[in-house]
Amino acid sequence: MFDNVHDGIPGTAMPAATEGGIGVGMSDEEIWQCYLYQKRGKEGQRGRDRKRHRGKELFYGSAACGTCHMINGKGGRLGPDLSSTGASRSVEY
Numbered sequence: 001m002f003d004n005v006h007d008g009i010p011g012t013a014m015p016a017a018t019e020g021g022i023g024v025g026m027s028d029e030e031i032w033q034c035y036l037y038q039k040r041g042k043e044g045q046r047g048r049d050r051k052r053h054r055g056k057e058l059f060y061g062s063a064a065c066g067t068c069h070m071i072n073g074k075g076g077r078l079g080p081d082l083s084s085t086g087a088s089r090s091v092e093y
């Protein structure tokens with residue numbers, strides 16, 4: 001999932017989120033924060049919750065993922081709905 005966001009998915013509308021991609025210039029740390037937001041980690045892990053909150057800000061804010069993707073009914077329709085992507089994909093993916 002990290003690679004999909006970092007490098008984009010060639011031959012599809014999924015752009016690279018790093019510098020030179022769709023221009024949002026995300027850092028590796030920010031990509032992981034978006035990942036954690038999608039992943040919906042276990043409750044009660046406070047450090048992790050903070051990162052997920054930051055991931056949500058990025059998702060609908062400067063990283064603009066939400067213009068193409070929906071999570072739990074909020075967001076765009078061009079890309080696949082990511083509500084269950086975290087649960088349905090392996091960590092390696």
Ligand code: HEC
Binds near residue numbers: 012063
């Ligand atoms: C310009 C529209 C657009 C933007 C912006 C965008 N995506 Fe995508 N994304 C897509 C499309 C289209 C696909 C499906 C590609 C395919 O056909 O496999 C995709 C695929 C994905 C996948 C793979 C889903 C799966 O089920 O395997 C993930 C994860 C993903 N995007 C996350 C993100 C994140 C996180 C961001 C923000 C950093 C983002 N995307 C920004 C259009 C976009």
